[in-house]
Amino acid sequence: MHQVYLSLGSNMGDRQGNLQKAQTLLEQHPQINVIKVSGDYQTSPVGGVIQDDFINQAMHIETSLDPYELLEYIHQVESQLHRKRLIHWGPRTIDIDILFFDKVLMPDPKLTIPHAEVFNRLFVLVPLVEIIDADFYQFEKVQKAIEHLESNTDQSIERVK
Numbered sequence: 656m657h658q659v660y661l662s663l664g665s666n667m668g669d670r671q672g673n674l675q676k677a678q679t680l681l682e683q684h685p686q687i688n689v690i691k692v693s694g695d696y697q698t699s700p701v702g703g704v705i706q707d708d709f710i711n712q713a714m715h716i717e718t719s720l721d722p723y724e725l726l727e728y729i730h731q732v733e734s735q736l737h738r739k740r741l742i743h744w745g746p747r748t749i750d751i752d753i754l755f756f757d758k759v760l761m762p763d764p765k766l767t768i769p770h771a772e773v774f775n776r777l778f779v780l781v782p783l784v785e786i787i788d789a790d791f792y793q794f795e796k797v798q799k800a801i802e803h804l805e806s807n808t809d810q811s812i813e814r815v816k
C-alpha cells in the first residue's frame with residue numbers, strides 16, 4: 656500500500672461540511688483507506704485573490720491506486736462537490752492536493768510530487784505536521800518543508816476543531 660498525504664481546503668458554503676463530504680467520498684473508494692485526519696484550521700487566503708478565509712486540513716491515506724489514478728478520483732470527488740475551476744487560486748467548495756506519495760519525486764506538471772507549493776504554505780504544513788508518521792518525518796523533503804515553518808509567520812492560522 657502507498658502512503659499518501661493530502662491537503663484539503665474549502666472557502667465556499669459549509670466549509671467543514673464540504674471537508675466531511677470529501678472524506679466520506681474518499682472512504683467510499685474500495686482502494687483507499689483514510690488513516691488519520693488533522694484538526695480543522697481556519698486560515699487567511701494566500702496568493703493575492705481577495706476571498707473568504709479557508710478551512711484547511713491534512714489527511715493521511717493508504718491506497719493501492721497509482722498517483723494518476725488517485726488524482727483522477729480526487730477530481731471526481733471535487734466535481735461531486737460542485738468544484739468549478741473559475742479563478743486560479745480563487746474561491747472553491749473543495750480543493751484536494753497530493754502533497755506526498757510515498758517518497759516519490761515526480762516533476763510532471765500534470766502531477767508534481769511533492770506538491771510544488773508545499774514548502775511555502777503554512778496552511779499546508781501546520782496540519783501536516785500534526786498527523787505525519789515518524790518514518791515520513793525523516794524524509795528530507797519533509798524536513799526541508801518544516802524548516803520553512805519557523806521563517807513563515809505572516810499567514811494567519813487558527814485551529815478551530
Ligand SMILES: Nc1ncnc2c1ncn2[C@@H]1O[C@H](COP(=O)(O)OP(=O)(O)OP(=O)(O)O)[C@@H](O)[C@H]1O
Pocket residue numbers: 726740742743744745750751752753754764765766767768769770771772
Ligand atoms: N500534487 C498535485 N496535487 C493535485 N493536483 C496537482 C498536483 N500537481 C499538479 N497538479 C495539477 O494541478 C491542476 C490544477 O489544480 P487546481 O485546479 O486545484 O489548481 P488551482 O486551484 O488553480 O491551484 P493549486 O494547484 O495551487 O490548488 C490539476 O488538474 C492537476 O493536474
Ligand SMILES: Nc1nc2c(c(=O)[nH]1)N=C(CO)CN2
Pocket residue numbers: 663664665698699700701702709711744745750778
Ligand atoms: N489559506 C488558504 N489560501 C489558499 C488556499 C487554501 O487552501 N488555503 N488555496 C489556494 C489555491 O490552491 C489559494 N490560497
